[in-house]
Amino acid sequence: MTDLDISIDRSSPIPLYHQVASAFDKAIREGVLPPETKLENEISLAKRYNLSRPTMRQAMDRLVRDGLVVRRRGVGTQVIGPPVRRNLRLSSLYNDLQDEGSAPQTRVLTIETVTAPEPIREKLGLSEGSEVYHLRRLRLVDGRPLALMENWLPVTLAQLTRKDLEADGLYNLLRRAGVDFRMAHQRVGADVADEEQASQLKAETGSALVVMERTALDSSGAPIECGRHVYRADRYAFDITLMN
Amino acid sequence: MTDLDISIDRSSPIPLYHQVASAFDKAIREGVLPPETKLENEISLAKRYNLSRPTMRQAMDRLVRDGLVVRRRGVGTQVIGPPVRRNLRLSSLYNDLQDEGSAPQTRVLTIETVTAPEPIREKLGLSEGSEVYHLRRLRLVDGRPLALMENWLPVTLAQLTRKDLEADGLYNLLRRAGVDFRMAHQRVGADVADEEQASQLKAETGSALVVMERTALDSSGAPIECGRHVYRADRYAFDITLMN
DNA sequence: TATGACAGTTTGTCATGACATTTAGAAGAA
DNA sequence: TTCTTCTAAATGTCATGACAAACTGTCATA
Missing domain, CATH: 1.10.10.10 (Winged helix-like DNA-binding domain superfamily/Winged helix DNA-binding domain)
Structure with missing residues (x-):
């Protein structure tokens, strides 16, 4: 008492x-x-x-x-005691790394606008012939490669440039453009690195990769962005706390 | 209206x-x-x-x-709309598979009581010389191997037999023994299958495995159980919904 | 036509008051 | 000594009442 x-x-x-x-x-x-x-x-x-x-x-x-x-x-x-950090908020790798005190760097490998391929068009709920950004980026921490990130998003959402993407995280850029993130469906699995992935990530071909696929939705429930990120398994994992 | x-x-x-x-x-x-x-x-x-x-x-x-x-x-x-299934509850693979309408099967590979190895002793907050169950099990769905599961828990928690473990899920057995689950810290990463894992999981050596490590706590905050489960990446992934 | 002010609407906050349900401990009875 | 009952304590539920803050729409003025 x-x-x-x-x-x-x-x-x-x-x-x-x-x-x-x-x-x-x-x-x-x-x-x-x-x-x-x-x-x-x-x-x-x-x-x-x-x-x-x-x-x-x-x-x-x-x-x-x-x-x-x-x-x-x-x-x-x-x-009961101090609160438990559950990691359930919708955040980005860029923001997560910053929160940990790291300085994330981004190298843009691909930035193009294309007609949305069929699976992307479906995921993003777009009509036939819609244009999307196709982004491929390498994320580094302390100069060391951590993740290869592929993202797709409607061109109507924001104007993106290589310079923008290398200066800040994608979600930050979208937020600044007025995008209203509400939630994201995320799937975490695994894969092995092919030659190109191994080369970019400075890892061995055949080494383990953590794979994260995500579709983010805005507050009206409309899909904003979908992506597939692969991380070196020796450098990254997803932590979460489950409750009863 | x-x-x-x-x-x-x-x-x-x-x-x-x-x-x-x-x-x-x-x-x-x-x-x-x-x-x-x-x-x-x-x-x-x-x-x-x-x-x-x-x-x-x-x-x-x-x-x-x-x-x-x-x-x-x-x-x-x-x-706003119907609720979003977030997958944040503390559950088990056994219960999850049942919820999906699958019939999980378990093959016990190892059930022994041993003096807790140092990393396990630390994770479970046990004193020197404490005895723990060491369990290794193979989980199958429709007769096909899905996951290799290694778990450690204090022998004081419950009496476990091979027969028990092949008939029901570990968490169900612990709940029935009066264990009060509150939460679990979980980490999801990736690895590649060695020869033994590949053999048990009927996969190729070097193929991708989703790795889940977990420590479960009871309502007083005491660790109950810790484990490391590996899943065939072509058969399993972790789905979650993040919110803003 | 555009902007600012005002009024009406709705949720957010806060108060007083009263009764119901559950729990733990103490007291009484067997 | 053990079990049952009773009482006090504490949270849970529900009601009436009032004022504040934010939002939207309308009206007036420049």
């Missing part, structure tokens, strides 16, 4: 429940409220912070949903 | 907000409320179903969190 000192600014535009939830979130992350700590009951917490009980509950709802605390009827509320 | 007929049973132990949310959930899944349908405002919905507005909001909160509807202040509430 711990008393947590929180300063609540009632003149702030930030909702009260959000201020309280954030303060508890921070205290849990920083270990001020360690796992298994029993929190005061809702009624007394609400009194302590001079809030109504539903407002206090709303703050706790947030923490429960974030997996930081557990509530049991008749018992009380207890800290 | 659509009127949805809902029967609410006020004598039922099921909370009112849950009954309403379920009815809307069902209507959205079944296309009765198709994507982009504008729902009535909260106040009039609450009146229609003879509920208080916070109760109606609580039902809508559920739908918003499940990604079925979107709410905009000043505008109203709109159906």
Whole structure:
């Protein structure tokens, strides 16, 4: 049972429940409220912070949903522990590498506009004869090849140049062009490197590659982009956390 | 704008907000409320179903969190569409295959208890000299080999026999023994098949394998089990949906 | 015709109040 | 000593009421 000192600014535009939830979130992350700590009951917490009980509950709802605390009827509320990093957000290799503190580099191997080949046309839900960008790029980290990336997207989405693509990640460019990413269907499998892949990735022909295929959708559910990326298996894998 | 007929049973132990949310959930899944349908405002919905507005909001909160509807202040509430299958639940290959309508079979190659090797001891957070089960199994579907699975778990968790393991999935056996799964950290990569793997999986030596490593934790955060599974890449891949 | 202001609409936030359900511990009975 | 019942504590559900913030559409003015 711990008393947590929180300063609540009632003149702030930030909702009260959000201020309280954030303060508890921070205290849990920083270990001020360690796992298994029993929190005061809702009624007394609400009194302590001079809030109504539903407002206090709303703050706790947030923490429960974030997996930081557990509530049991008749018992009380207890800290579970710091949040689990699940890797479920729609991101890009470029952004992921940046988040890790790496400096991703891109070499554009192909940038062309073509009439969408049949499987691409289907994946992107385009009509016959639609034009798409066909991109092939090599991604390097610290000067070392990591992935070969092939992507297809409608030309109507954005104007892309070699220079753009070598300066920033594709998803960043699309976002800047107003594309509204909502979700992506992703499949992770494996393959072995052929001669060209091995050459580009500075690996042995026949070595293992992690293969990721993805179709990204915007908020109306329309496909934006599809692609196939292959990564050196000795340098990359996909981490995720599954929950019950 | 659509009127949805809902029967609410006020004598039922099921909370009112849950009954309403379920009815809307069902209507959205079944296309009765198709994507982009504008729902009535909260106040009039609450009146229609003879509920208080916070109760109606609580039902809508559920739908918003499940990604079925979107709410905009000043505008109203709109159906997004049926839920997206994200594959984020902690499951097992056995259960996944069953869910797909397949009949998984298991051949036990190794079942032994050993003193935990150092990397396993660390992964499972065990003390020096602890005994663990070491399991190696072949999983087949329709008589065709799909995956080679190696798992390690403390002997204190359950009594496992060859017969048990060939009759049911490991996770099912552990659940039946009272193990409380909470989450698992999973990594998906790639490798190439050595001679033994190729032989067991009826594949070519040097062919691509999808590699999944996982450590499962119980609800107290203690590691339960860790394992490394390799799958024929031509037969299996990991599908997931990422959201923004 | 275009822009800005205003009004109406809808969701978001917050409060007070009350009852129901579940849990754990204590007390009583066998 | 063990089992059952009861009580207190805590969360879960639900209601009424009120104000704030964001959005859209309409109207007036330049």
